[in-house]
Amino acid sequence: MRQAEEILPPEALERVAEIGRADLVVGVPSYNNARTIAHVMRAAQAGLAKYFPNVRSAVLNSDGGSRDGTQDVVRHAALGDVQLLMVSHPMFPIHRLTFPYRGIPGKGSAFRCIFRSAELLGAQACAVVDADLRSITPEWIQLLIGPVLEQGFDYVAPYYLRHKYDGTITNSIVYPMTRALYGVRVRQPIGGDFGLSGRLVSRFLEKDVWETDVARYGIDIWMTTTAVCEGFRICQSFLGAKIHDAKDPGADLSDMLVQVVGTVFSLMETYESVWSRVETSHGTPVMGFPFGVGLEPIAVNVERMIGRFRTGVQHLAELWSLTMDPADVATLRAMASLPACAFRFDDRLWVRIVYELACAFHRRVIDREHLVRASLPLYMGWVASFVQEVAASDAEQVDARLEALARAFEEEKGYLRQRWDGYAASPPGQGAAAPHQ
Amino acid sequence: MHTIQTVLGQAWQQFSDQTFTILPHVLASLLVFAIGIVLGLIVTRLANWALRTSNLDRGAARLGLTSSLRVLGVSSIVRLVATGLQAAILLLASILALYSLDARLASDLAERVFLYLPHLAVALVILGGGTVVARFLSRSVLIAAVNSEIRAARLLAGFTRVGVMIVACAMAFEHLGISRETVLTAFAIVFGGVTLAVSIAAGLAMQDVVRRWVSEQLTPPAADQERIDHW
Numbered sequence: 001m002r003q004a005e006e007i008l009p010p011e012a013l014e015r016v017a018e019i020g021r022a023d024l025v026v027g028v029p030s031y032n033n034a035r036t037i038a039h040v041m042r043a044a045q046a047g048l049a050k051y052f053p054n055v056r057s058a059v060l061n062s063d064g065g066s067r068d069g070t071q072d073v074v075r076h077a078a079l080g081d082v083q084l085l086m087v088s089h090p091m092f093p094i095h096r097l098t099f100p101y102r103g104i105p106g107k108g109s110a111f112r113c114i115f116r117s118a119e120l121l122g123a124q125a126c127a128v129v130d131a132d133l134r135s136i137t138p139e140w141i142q143l144l145i146g147p148v149l150e151q152g153f154d155y156v157a158p159y160y161l162r163h164k165y166d167g168t169i170t171n172s173i174v175y176p177m178t179r180a181l182y183g184v185r186v187r188q189p190i191g192g193d194f195g196l197s198g199r200l201v202s203r204f205l206e207k208d209v210w211e212t213d214v215a216r217y218g219i220d221i222w223m224t225t226t227a228v229c230e231g232f233r234i235c236q237s238f239l240g241a242k243i244h245d246a247k248d249p250g251a252d253l254s255d256m257l258v259q260v261v262g263t264v265f266s267l268m269e270t271y272e273s274v275w276s277r278v279e280t281s282h283g284t285p286v287m288g289f290p291f292g293v294g295l296e297p298i299a300v301n302v303e304r305m306i307g308r309f310r311t312g313v314q315h316l317a318e319l320w321s322l323t324m325d326p327a328d329v330a331t332l333r334a335m336a337s338l339p340a341c342a343f344r345f346d347d348r349l350w351v352r353i354v355y356e357l358a359c360a361f362h363r364r365v366i367d368r369e370h371l372v373r374a375s376l377p378l379y380m381g382w383v384a385s386f387v388q389e390v391a392a393s394d395a396e397q398v399d400a401r402l403e404a405l406a407r408a409f410e411e412e413k414g415y416l417r418q419r420w421d422g423y424a425a426s427p428p429g430q431g432a433a434a435p436h437q
Numbered sequence: 438m439h440t441i442q443t444v445l446g447q448a449w450q451q452f453s454d455q456t457f458t459i460l461p462h463v464l465a466s467l468l469v470f471a472i473g474i475v476l477g478l479i480v481t482r483l484a485n486w487a488l489r490t491s492n493l494d495r496g497a498a499r500l501g502l503t504s505s506l507r508v509l510g511v512s513s514i515v516r517l518v519a520t521g522l523q524a525a526i527l528l529l530a531s532i533l534a535l536y537s538l539d540a541r542l543a544s545d546l547a548e549r550v551f552l553y554l555p556h557l558a559v560a561l562v563i564l565g566g567g568t569v570v571a572r573f574l575s576r577s578v579l580i581a582a583v584n585s586e587i588r589a590a591r592l593l594a595g596f597t598r599v600g601v602m603i604v605a606c607a608m609a610f611e612h613l614g615i616s617r618e619t620v621l622t623a624f625a626i627v628f629g630g631v632t633l634a635v636s637i638a639a640g641l642a643m644q645d646v647v648r649r650w651v652s653e654q655l656t657p658p659a660a661d662q663e664r665i666d667h668w
Contacts, residue, residue, distance in 0.1 A: 253584070254580075254581075254584045307586075308584075308586060311583055311586065311588075311590070312583055315579060315583045315590050315591055316579070316580070316583055319576070319579075319580075366576075367573065367576075370576055370577065370580055373580045373581070373584060374580045374583075376584050377583065377584070
């Protein structure tokens with residue numbers, strides 16, 4: 001029997017004992033979300049009351065020591081008959097030093113507290129939603145919990161309507177890699193809002209990752225990858241548009257890459273035995289009723305992105321040559337001299353670069369954080385190319401474009417296998433030739 | 438004439454006596470040294486063969502040490518270890534050869550060398566460590582500067598590397614006792630100069646901020662709108 005005292009503070013355990021049992025739990029991790037959390041809490045309560053009126057339920061808030069009155073807002077949020085449990089998850093100095101690209105610092109700690117509370121309450125299903133959501137509706141609760149309760153799914157990933165320029169790291173790396181590696185098409189593997197079965201919650205709690213960087217910064221992709229690789233039933237739920245509170249304009253993009261991409265690469269080592277056997281991918285069911293919605297236009301400075309790519313080629317090509325094939329580095333140099341209107345990042349080249357990065361990460365050719373941060377100019381180049389390509393495209397055409405990229409990741413998987421196994425024996429440019437096209 | 442012949446004969450006799458006394462020692466010394474060279478070559482080949490089968494280079498690559506060692510001119514750890522063994526055998530052979538020549542001289546020299554060796558080892562460690570740290574920090578600065586769209590990224594990285602290496606060299610020279618006062622004084626001057634330059638640059642850049650702050654402190658607060666008489 002696991003010792004709950006190690007995770008939850010005594011006052012939280014008392015409250016859990018008071019509540020006794022809850023079949024459904026909605027968890028809301030928070031940190032300085034006073035502006036938006038009231039709406040999220042009301043939406044959660046309304047969703048539970050409307051769609052699961054005869055089921056015992058609770059809303060859990062795990063806060064990381066907010067200083068803007070978030071906990072007061074939560075305490076005064078009207079929840080009707082729904083039980084409220086408030087927990088403070090531990091926030092270490094490291095959580096405050098490096099903020100996640102999205103979401104709250106110490107999100108892994110928050111999830112651990114929520115999951116542990118849900119397990120103690122005997123919850124059959126648990127939904128977790130971000131505290132800074134502005135577009136959450138009561139229907140989200142039904143869409144995240146319904147497939148678990150009614151159809152026996154273990155993991156419900158979100159499916160959002162997003163602007164074609166939004167979520168580029170998901171579109172360029174995380175989605176196609178998850179699909180190619182593990183054979184499962186989850187469109188938003190790092191969505192942030194999930195539904196889970198009690199069984200999956202218990203499995204997550206058994207894992208020994210909660211004190212690591214994976215849990216600190218990559219909890220979303222970790223949860224998706226673990227659910228996929230350990231054979232749990234997965235589906236997606238259409239939630240419409242996802243609108244957050246305004247992002248911090250000073251947030252560092254390279255931090256985002258290190259957190260997300262670093263976690264993806266780390267998980268490749270954990271689940272090597274899984275992805276090395278997967279040959280093709282299959283779709284996952286999508287719940288809910290897909291509908292169109294107007295999205296606010298997004299301004300993108302393509303010239304600046306291409307400029308960052310060119311600067312990267314000028315200063316970092318030598319570093320890239322430690323991990324990439326010399327022919328690919330030469331191609332990147334040639335791309336840097338193209339005029340902006342002719343700038344295009346070939347899919348196969350991008351796929352090879354990402355796979356080479358993964359192999360170099362695995363073999364620790366250079367410091368891992370240096371390796372990922374140094375790839376930011378390459379990512380900027382891909383985004384600039386993508387934006388120019390789809391500038392005049394509608395949603396269907398953009399989907400087709402991204403489908404082509406995802407297929408390229410699947411088709412080049414043999415290159416990844418070859419490089420992964422034989423990397424130390426034959427560094428880039430030497431030994432076995434790469435299957436270039 | 439007889440006297441000159443006698444002197445020359447005596448001189449030649451002394452020379453011959455000394456030569457025949459020293460010659461065996463010299464020949465023994467050369468033989469020991471030659472054996473040392475041959476032994477060193479044999480041990481090097483054996484070490485190369487034995488260490489290659491242990492995948493030492495692959496392990497170093499996995500730890501990310503390869504590029505740092507390449508900077509020091511080391512392309513292979515296996516070759517480095519084998520060369521180190523050869524150098525150790527040659528050194529030992531040289532000392533034995535000296536003992537064969539003159540035990541007292543060799544003893545003095547050996548004592549000085551062995552007393553100095555720890556300083557040399559520490560200095561090499563400091564230089565090696567400094568090289569690795571310089572490379573790591575300059576790479577960190579380069580990547581951060583490129584991602585922050587700073588044009589002088591390579592210049593900043595270069596300054597970082599040179600700065601760290603200067604510190605490492607100063608520490609190494611201090612350990613070796615080479616021009617200790619000169620090195621310390623030069624380091625203090627350079628470091629002090631850099632600090633002064635940075636302070637002046639920061640001061641010039643922030644003069645508006647400081648001026649505004651001082652003015653806020655010295656300006657009396659606006660008259661209160663409150664109408665209450667407290668007495």
